[in-house]
Amino acid sequence: MQSIEVVLAMLLALVGSSYLVRVLPFSLPLPLVQVGLGALIAALTGRSVRLDPEIFFLLFLPPLLFLDGWHIPKEGLLRDRRIVLQLAFGLVVFTVLGAGFLIHWMIPAMPLPVAFALAAIVSPTDPVAVSAIAARVPIPKRLMHILEGESLLNDASGLVCFRFAVAAALTGSFSLLSASLTFLWVALAGLAVGVGFTWGIALAQRGLSRRFGEESGSSILVNLLVPFGAYMLAEHLHASGILAAVAAGISMSYVELSGRALATTRVHRAVVWDTIQFALNGIVFVLLGEQLPGILQGAVGAMRESGRGSPWWLAAYALAINLALALLRLAWVWTTLRLSLFKSRLRGEPVERPPWRLVLATALAGVRGTITLAGVLTLPLTLADGTPFPARNLAVFLAMAVILVSLLGASLGLPRLLRGLRLPDEPAERREADTALREAAAAAIAAVEQAQHALSEKSPADADVYTNAAARVMANYQRRLDGGKPGNIAAEELRKADAAELTLRLTALQAEREEIFRLARRRRISDETARKLVREIDLLEERHT
Incomplete structure (x- = not known):
């Protein structure tokens, strides 16, 4: 019963956070408010949810990554594919090597394989966190597309590096050939499973609908189960369930182009997915805050065992790692940009250097989130000989600190960097x-x-x-x-006429709805009739808006 009470308290905190962020006298990102409420729940209840990383991965990541893959603009992803791949794969390896050696040098008590594991798990950016920041920060559209594409693809490279670093810590050996072959299988098989599973379900559902008709509720339920099915099948094949969920979302966007779904199904499905996305996004950050007190306590104990009992060392380590990650990202972005401009000049193409503030914003927008949290919690408790895994509690805390500091830095820094920055519109989109x-x-x-x-x-x-x-x-x-x-008629007059017509239509629909409610309150029509009529009016209003 206590576990159910904690879950209900977390859901209540999720609802309260959306109102609290609006009444605070200062601007604070919604994810950080949710983290704070989660920590408050842990402090008040005196207990925390025991977080099983495998269950966490299965419940939260597939639907969120599926939605991100579904909604990301495919043309923008293909247009900037070189930049996205450089960030998703090259930057991850560069970060693992650079940050891993730095962490080991800074914290000698943490063995090099463990330092590499920590660097690997904090290297992927998170699409959930990026989306949460973008909801309150005016990020340019093209930059947002690049960040989303990077965060969708770099999970596989980061997690593969993490797995091999953990294996090296457990066994004391590492094979570059084995790691490379494993990475190819994990990535390619994961993508293939996501695409094949989604199209297979779509074709089966289309055949059943053609023969027996379509039920809106069952179609929505099948759509909700697709990311979980793709994820579990890929994991069963020892491939990347994360990439399978992303590929399933991208494939679903192409399935939708067939236009075979009923309009009612699309409207209801959009409402269901919006609710699920809001709930899962928020619960992830509430859970993060709820785990924070226990992780901090374990990290303080690890520091005392290493001979540095002051908790200020934890803050110093966290800030140093975040600064190193930001500098490594900035160096990679600046170097790849210079190389791209140089290649364009050699080909005789027109070159337009982006503003320096945009380059800094790209570096600062590397926000970490759910992948880092869930991944670091999979660190084993003991080595093969039964001895405790070295510096595990410290690694978990530092990964948590990277998430919080990156969220705070992006939320506070991006608005200042991007304020007043004028970028040329993309006329092709308007055309x-x-x-x-x-x-x-x-x-x-x-x-x-x-x-x-x-x-x-x-x-x-x-x-x-x-x-x-x-x-x-x-x-x-x-x-x-x-x-x-x-x-x-002039275009401006047409827009005014359309706006006036829309206002009048919405006013009429609102009057209809209020009159139906009034008739139901006076029992002149039944509740069932009122619900049916109001639903039709709501659908008309949704269509007009």
């Missing part, structure tokens, strides 16, 4: 939207005309009714097509 809207309007007009003729032939007596109705439906689409032609 794509305009072209799509015009072609969609033309297709809609053709479809309405065809339907009008079919209905008029079927019922000639009502031909005038169908003609007038078709004219009203096609009017908005025709304005969209004519909006850019000379001699027609």
Whole structure:
């Protein structure tokens, strides 16, 4: 019962955090507020949730990574694939080597393999943390796409490095060939499992729907289970479940392009996924804070055993590691940028050097989160001979400190770096939207005309009714097509007219909804009828907004 009470308290803290962050007199990132509330729960209850890393990975990471892969713009990811791959793989190895030697030099009590393991687990950035920061910081779109792509792919490289560092600590041996082959299998098999599993489920569901019809609830449930299925299958094959979940999300975005899902299913599914994303994102950080007191206590004990009893050494180590990670990231970003500009000059391409503040922001945006927390907790408790794993508590604390400091640094530093920074718009995106809207309007007009003729032939007596109705439906689409032609209504006037029409439509829908609620309160209609009518109005309002 106490465990259930702690879980309910964490959910209550999650709800309270969204209000608390708005009433605080100073700006504080939502993840840090949730971490603080989690620590408060641990202090008040006097106990913490026993966090099984495998269960943590399975419950939290697949759906969150699946959503990130689903929503990330694929064109931007392909366009910047070289930058993303350099950050996702090259930077991870560079960070493991640089930070690993530094940690071992700074903390001699931590063996080199353990130092490499700690460096490996703090090297991947986290898509959950990056998304949480981006919700409150105006990060340029292209930079955000690069950061999301990096954080989706660098988990595999970081975790593989971590596994081999832990194996070296346990056995005292390391094979570069074995590590390379394992990495290839983990990455490629994980991606293949994610793609194959998603398309297999989509084809099976399409066949069943075609034969037996589609139930909205069951379709949403199948969609929710896809990331878990891909993750578990990949892990069973000793591949990367994380990359499988990411690949499943990317594949799902292409499955959606078929347009076969019902509109009601898409609306309901979006609501369900938004709720799940909000809950899981928040619980991750509440759990992080809830684990903090116990981890800090273990780290202080480890420091005393090493002969440095002052807790200030913990703060010094944490700040030094964070500074080293930021400098390594900055050095890598600056070097790869210079090389890219040099190659562009050799090819005779036009070169535009990005602002220095954007380079600093790219370095500062390397936020750590759930991958680091869950991964470091998988450190074994003992070595092969039964002796305690060296400096385990200290490594867990330092990984936790990296998460907190990177969150705080990005939340406070990015707004100042990016304030007033003007970047050129991407006209291609605007042109794509305009072209799509015009072609969609033309297709809609053709479809309405065809339907009008079919209905008029079927019922000639009502031909005038169908003609007038078709004219009203096609009017908005025709304005969209004519909006850019000379001699027609100015574009600004069209936008004002559309805005006014939208306001009036929403006002009418709100009045409808209030009247239905009033009738239900007076028992002139049943609750069931009221729910059905209000649901239809809500769907209309969602479509207009």
